[in-house]
Amino acid sequence: MTKFLVIASSKGGMGKTTTAINLGTALTVFGRDVIVVDCNFSAPNVSLYLGAPNISTTLHDVLDNDKDITDALYMHSMGLKIIPASPSLKDNKKIDHVKLSKLLKSLSGKADFVIIDSAEGMDDVAISSIKLGDEILVVATPELPSISDALRTIKLAQKYKKKVRGVILTRVYEDELELSKKQIESILETPVIALIPEDETIREAVKIKNPVTHTHPSAPSSQSYKELASELLGEKYVESVEKQDTLMDYAMKRLGLK
Secondary structure, X not given: OOEEEEEEOOOOOOOHHHHHHHHHHHHHHOOOOEEEEEOOOOOOOHHHHOOOOOOOOOHHHHHHHOOOHHHHOEEOOOOOEEEOOOOOHHHOOOOOHHHHHHHHHOOOOOOOEEEEEOOOOOOHHHHHHHHHOOEEEEEXXXXXXXXXXXXXXXXXXXXXXXXXXXXXXXXXXXXXOOOOHHHHHHHHXXXXXXXXXXXXXXXXXXXXXOOHHHHOOOOHHHHHHHHHHHHHHOOOOOOOOOOOOOHHHHHHHHOXXX
């Protein structure tokens, strides 16, 4: 049975798209078939993060032209499937959220997991995504304004009686300026299920246009995403102790020089 996971946040800049992509690739490490759908129509970055800015058919085309949603389904080289939205400004218009919901439901049975990179905020598209989700994963940073926004997202999900699996904290430095995990769980009354450290490898991976779980499999952030995947699956994950590749190492491998 296909499980729909909604990656949600009330505002941008929290690492929602990074989380959707890297959780997706982490789940493929465990042998799962995964589709990531870009429903963040105001800032559709899934295809850009994965080095595929020019694509023939997007989710916008499916919504506008009555195409089958599988026409916009693409396989990335590391095994992750994506359904990108259009990055073009001319396509940035009001979305038929009812039609979108029906299209997303049609993905049931086509993968083990459908991960929805949800729209930011609380508009009709964001609400439709949340209502479709089997589990909601709320992304936030460990600062009070972000946690306040996360609380709004959690309350919205609860309004529609959806299961909030937990909070994913990104850009974690673990210093005295941040709220602690215990403080955040107390405020949100929701478990924190992942701490994604802020490390340079995430920025390097974005530059390379590949998930950090693929380019830097032993990086702390990469390990954290794989631990999150294991938590969601209820399967054990043994941390790798392989030597960490640098950006130059990865580039040389791509060129066949290493």
